[in-house]
Amino acid sequence: MSEEIRIGVFVCDCGTNIAGVVDVLEVTEYARGLENVVMADEGKWSCSVDYLTKMKELIQQHNINRVVIASCTPRTHEPLFKRTIKEAGINPYLLEFVSIREQVSWVHMKEPEIATLKAKDLIKMGVAKAALLEEGQEIRLPVKTDCLIIGGGMAGMNAALSVADQGFNAFLVEKEPQLGGILNNVCFISHDNQKTPAARVVQTKADQVHAHPNITVYTHTGIEAVEGYIGNYKVKLKSNGDGSTNDLDISTMIVATGMKELEPEGQFEYGNDPRVITQLQLDDMLRKKQLEDIKNAVMISCVNSKNETRGCCNIGCHTSVKNAVALKHLRKDANIYILYRDMSLIKEEGTAQQSAKRLGVKFLRFPDDRYPEVRNENGNLMVKVYDLLVGREFELPSDLLVLTTAFKGDETVEQIRGHLKVSANPDRFFQESHVKLGPLEFATDGISLAGCAKAPMTFKESCEEGIGSAMKASIPMNRGYIETEGIVAHIDLTDCTQCGLCSKRCPYNAITVDKEENPEVLQALCKGCGLCAADCPAECISIVHYSDDQVFAQVEAALEENPEKKIVAFVCHWCALGGVDMAGVSRLQYPSNARLIRVMCSARVSLKMMQRPFELGAAGVLVAGCEFPTCHYIEGNYAAEKRLKRAKRRMAKAGYDPEKLWNIWCSAADGPKFATTMRTMVKELKLD
Amino acid sequence: MSDSILVIGGGIAGINCAMNAAKYGTKVYLVDDTASIGGMMARLDKTFPTNDCSICIEAPQMYEVDNHENIEILTNTEVRKVKKVNGSFKVKLVRKAKYVDEEKCTGCGACAEACPVSVPDSLDGKVGGMRKLISMAFPQAVPNMVTVDPSCRFGEMRKAGACIGECAVDCSQCRECPIALCVKACEKEGKKAIVLWQSNKNLSIDVKSIVVATGIKNAQPVGDLLGYDKYENVITNTEFERLMNAGGPTAGEIIRPSDKKHAKKIAWIQCVGRGLAEGKGTPYCSKICCMISTKQTIITKEHDADAETTIFYNDLKAYGKGFWDFYRKAVENGVKYVRGRPYEVFEDSETKNLIIRYENLDCGELKKEEVELLVLATGIVPNDRNKRLAKVLKVKLDELGYFKEKDPLLASLETNVEGIYLCGGATGPIDIAESVVQATAASLKAVSFHS
Known part of the structure; x- marks a missing residue:
């Protein structure tokens, strides 16, 4: 760009919030004298409608093409100012936000002169970066309306129907010859203390699916190959019968591959004695009415669950109560024992246990580390169990021994995760993007996740997940595109060594490698964390708004005067800056030595960025990221932590004191942590 | 349509x-x-x-x-x-009046600083957070603005030292206010965001x-259930959550209400109020309390590795993905899980410590345990x-x-x-x-x- 750089600086008083401490007039005057600055203005309330109008007028009047706003915090006010400069005709990526309230006036209230000095420094840094800013734009990728649903169980059928009902095309793939999944083996579903035959539920849904004009069902079919990304998947299906294939153009995908019972081969005589069965096999026998005269039945809970490798199966207790009652209904005088560790029954399920007790089902708790023992005594199956409550052992005869066993993901998971480049745990359950707030999607855009493919869950939960995942898939299909903020990675192939590291490291599968082994960023999938740029050994990746040049310009401006007194702090936007803001809101006072540089993720901070301040004589460097395990970019802070260790070794070699490179992992609620770190750092670096 | x-x-x-x-x-x-x-x-x-x-x-x-x-x-x-x-x-x-102009308030907090009256923040319960009569719900509130406590606006806080409330006319009759300190503070900031005469x-x-x-809502313990109403150092798990929170009333210091000293020995009681007659407790399992307490013990240990933490529970609900590992992490960190049913709690009037009498369900024996702070997991109600x-x-x-x-x-x-x-x-x-x-x-x- 050869156009003349014309920067406008707007300094906010925030009433007396800033102006009460910082000499805003002086700061504005100072800003006016900085290179490339053509105007600077002081505003009493920059965010008021009146001032925003004035701001737009000033921008146009002075022909400004870069804006620096010095006010509160970008976390709350950046969208507003971005909108404003856009209305004034400037690309919103040409805005640089400087925080002189949360980072200055509120935290150095008793030192107006020092605060004024710091405000000037921060504005100088902002102006230096602004001069190098380049236009950006939201990136769109078109998405059509063809959705592939993998798995035709309850989650998958609900997903398909929800997608199809909106007029989108649903392609439902099921590896078995019929729809229904694990529910095909279940006798009845119990909910709200009512019983509904599972077959009826499956039939109702399957009929709806088959009758829907927008759903194409492929039963007895597997996934042979998947290529591409959201809006542009090429999927090859292969029939498990005749081996014929089908090629589909797919826009979004939903993974609903369900789960399987983990058969307890060799445990509790399972596999040796036909009277020992699993809970699902019992359900199947009940369904087929194969059981009549069971006088003595014993159920053992938590088989292969709640141990070193596996957690609670979530549905076992509920299922055992349901099936115990069913056995009781078959024969009123039957002796049914449920041997358990913890009865995990929630809300109404507790009532179901009460009615089971009333019917005469016996519940017997055994110790976590002392499972019941099963032996064959003259053809009779005997279960020896230690009853915790009574404090002694019992021997129970059993004509039927039912094991409430753990679950695993479907065996096709290994293959599918390879096709989709997503992760699953050792039990073959898929890993959702965020345990709390991203339960229905993978980190990769365009692929949703539902039901027991993620973890064992109840019938009702599976249905809800199916519908929810359909919403996730439908959002881009309904809009016709996905859009991402323009803060994305660009790769300059000139110096690229084709090492492939960027593609491997990207947590979002946003960097592909083409046939010539050149990496390419699918910008619509890039979230702009900057991990790839920081790790690229050839330094050929840049991040819009956070390029090396821009960050170094900030570093240099910060250290132009008295570098030996200053700390350069790289702070992640999501959590650490939240902590900084929280310290501000709480008016926690701390030393003013730090000059903060915002990055989207601590993973953006490269080895060079960590070292550059020391080359310029800085007293210390701080890298501040999200508190583990939180990270807005999945695990950027983990990457940063590893890199910090390398940086220290490198620094020592280069002759700098690695003890001066600090880091904190700070939550957005933890203002005190940031303030304390500042105090400690200043003390230990002997800056006080 | x-x-x-x-x-x-x-x-x-x-x-x-x-x-x-x-x-x-x-x-x-x-x-x-x-x-x-x-x-x-x-x-x-x-x-x-x-x-x-x-x-x-x-x-x-x-x-x-x-x-x-x-x-x-x-x-x-x-x-x-x-x-x-x-x-x-x-x-x-009905948009109930906040007595603040949403368009004008910037959430700067000058009014709250000027407000002379602090009242207990009812959401913090017994762990004693205070808020001003004009205040922000919490620092990250959206919208980021203050609200005037209606009791102040209606003149009921005069006795507590509020600056308004003894006028001959109600605020709704005025269009400016020469006496309210919050209004003045806001005007001093160059704003006129506080509008005491605002109506619904x-x-x-x-x-x-x-x-x-x-x-959902966390159930409150009914009456003096396990000493909640009688003893200062018996709190609910919601209140404990506020104690742990760096953004809470104690800035994340786990200190007990009676003497503001760090609690070194803390117990959690699960299923509090379960099985009580209707209207008094929670008649069902609330699903999430076991994991809430597990979390609270792990965080307590993070704050102070030497703190002794015990959870009295009936059936452990570790139902979700990763929950069992979470429980195991707590156990590895030294959290004691006791399957037991506490039936009485007494306070040592000198130390303000609490003595819990309970039946150990693993051995059937009656036992007691003394702790400095007791947390009640009270369950979830509609x-x-x-x-x-x-x-x-x-x-x-x-x-x-x-x-x-x-x-x-x-x-x-x-x-x-x-x-x-x-x-x-x-x-x-x-x-x-x-x-x-x-x-x-x-x-x-x-x-x-x-x-």
């Missing part, structure tokens, strides 16, 4: 419901009857089983809905009347569908607003007081009224992830509903 939808409740379920619908392309009214969106999650310190910082992951979503062009957030707003006309719901809302506003909207996301709202919406409640699904098996999250859907704590005790799932599912139903 309207193409908008209404989401009632701005907690994590309501936020996700609104967000998904808005991204889909539908206009959303997101209504909450408190001063800020955020709900219960905004007050939590951490979330199980990962110990993510709660506000760190929720606040970006709050800002996102706040900035979304398809979402209109209405806080301090109640749903008063709903009528179905020509396939749309005509909804009458009626608002009428048309929507095609409604999602109920009113959330929200107070459910009854009134159910009546307004003509939607049925179940016998426990949660909103009832018409057909939980074949028509998830639908109610007896076509076009009204449910998600989150409105349906029963639930954790955050499940709330998000339901909210996403309900948002699909709501946006694609055509009568």
Whole structure:
């Protein structure tokens, strides 16, 4: 760009919030004298409608093409100012936000002169970066309306129907010859203390699916190959019968591959004695009415669950109560024992246990580390169990021994995760993007996740997940595109060594490698964390708004005067800056030595960025990221932590004191942590 | 016919419901009857089983809905009347006055600094947070603005030292106020955002569908159950959560109410109030309390590795993905789990320590244990607003007081009224992830509903 750089600086008083401490007039005057600055203005309330109008007028009047706003915090006010400069005709990526309230006036209230000095420094840094800013734009990728649903169980059928009902095309793939999944083996579903035959539920849904004009069902079919990304998947299906294939153009995908019972081969005589069965096999026998005269039945809970490798199966207790009652209904005088560790029954399920007790089902708790023992005594199956409550052992005869066993993901998971480049745990359950707030999607855009493919869950939960995942898939299909903020990675192939590291490291599968082994960023999938740029050994990746040049310009401006007194702090936007803001809101006072540089993720901070301040004589460097395990970019802070260790070794070699490179992992609620770190750092670096 | 939808409740379920619908392309009214969106999650310190910082992951979503062009957030707003006309719901809302101009307030807090009266923050309960009569719900509040306590505005806080309240006329009669210190402070900042004469506003909207996301409530211990009303150092798990929180009343110091000293020996009692007669306790398992206590012990150990922590429990509910490992982590960190039923709690009047008498269910023996701080896991109960709202919406409640699904098996999250859907704590005790799932599912139903 050869156009003349014309920067406008707007300094906010925030009433007396800033102006009460910082000499805003002086700061504005100072800003006016900085290179490339053509105007600077002081505003009493920059965010008021009146001032925003004035701001737009000033921008146009002075022909400004870069804006620096010095006010509160970008976390709350950046969208507003971005909108404003856009209305004034400037690309919103040409805005640089400087925080002189949360980072200055509120935290150095008793030192107006020092605060004024710091405000000037921060504005100088902002102006230096602004001069190098380049236009950006939201990136769109078109998405059509063809959705592939993998798995035709309850989650998958609900997903398909929800997608199809909106007029989108649903392609439902099921590896078995019929729809229904694990529910095909279940006798009845119990909910709200009512019983509904599972077959009826499956039939109702399957009929709806088959009758829907927008759903194409492929039963007895597997996934042979998947290529591409959201809006542009090429999927090859292969029939498990005749081996014929089908090629589909797919826009979004939903993974609903369900789960399987983990058969307890060799445990509790399972596999040796036909009277020992699993809970699902019992359900199947009940369904087929194969059981009549069971006088003595014993159920053992938590088989292969709640141990070193596996957690609670979530549905076992509920299922055992349901099936115990069913056995009781078959024969009123039957002796049914449920041997358990913890009865995990929630809300109404507790009532179901009460009615089971009333019917005469016996519940017997055994110790976590002392499972019941099963032996064959003259053809009779005997279960020896230690009853915790009574404090002694019992021997129970059993004509039927039912094991409430753990679950695993479907065996096709290994293959599918390879096709989709997503992760699953050792039990073959898929890993959702965020345990709390991203339960229905993978980190990769365009692929949703539902039901027991993620973890064992109840019938009702599976249905809800199916519908929810359909919403996730439908959002881009309904809009016709996905859009991402323009803060994305660009790769300059000139110096690229084709090492492939960027593609491997990207947590979002946003960097592909083409046939010539050149990496390419699918910008619509890039979230702009900057991990790839920081790790690229050839330094050929840049991040819009956070390029090396821009960050170094900030570093240099910060250290132009008295570098030996200053700390350069790289702070992640999501959590650490939240902590900084929280310290501000709480008016926690701390030393003013730090000059903060915002990055989207601590993973953006490269080895060079960590070292550059020391080359310029800085007293210390701080890298501040999200508190583990939180990270807005999945695990950027983990990457940063590893890199910090390398940086220290490198620094020592280069002759700098690695003890001066600090880091904190700070939550957005933890203002005190940031303030304390500042105090400690200043003390230990002997800056006080 | 309207193409908008209404989401009632701005907690994590309501936020996700609104967000998904808005991204889909539908206009959303997101209504909450408190001063800020955020709900219960905004007050939590951490979330199980990962110990993510709660506000760190929720606040970006709050800002996102706040900035979304398809979402209109209405806080301090109640749903008063709903009528179905020509396939749309005509909804009458009341925006209760905050006595602050939402357009003008910037949340700078100068008014709160000037306010002479601090009152206990009822949301912090016994752990003693204070707030001014004009205050922000919490630092990350959306919208980021203050609210005047109605009791001050109506002159009831004069005795407590409030600057207003003895005028001959009510505030509603004036259009400026020469005496209120908050008003002065705001004017000094060059703003006129505080409007003590503001009145409630009626608002009428048309929507095609409604999602109920009113959330859950933590049960309060009834009477002197396990000493809660009698002894200072007996608190609820919600109150303990505030103690752990760096943004809470003690800045994250786990100190006990009686002497503000760090508690070194803490016990949690699970299933408090379970099985009590109706109206007194929680008659069912609330699902999430075992993991809440597990989380609280792990965080306590992080604050102070030497702290002794014991959980008295009946049946461990480690039902979700990663929950069992979370429990094991607690055990590895030295948390003691005792399967036991505490039946009495006494206070040592000198030390203010608590002596718990309990029956150890593993051996049947009666035992006792002395601790410095006792935390009661009281369970989850339906929200107070459910009854009134159910009546307004003509939607049925179940016998426990949660909103009832018409057909939980074949028509998830639908109610007896076509076009009204449910998600989150409105349906029963639930954790955050499940709330998000339901909210996403309900948002699909709501946006694609055509009568």
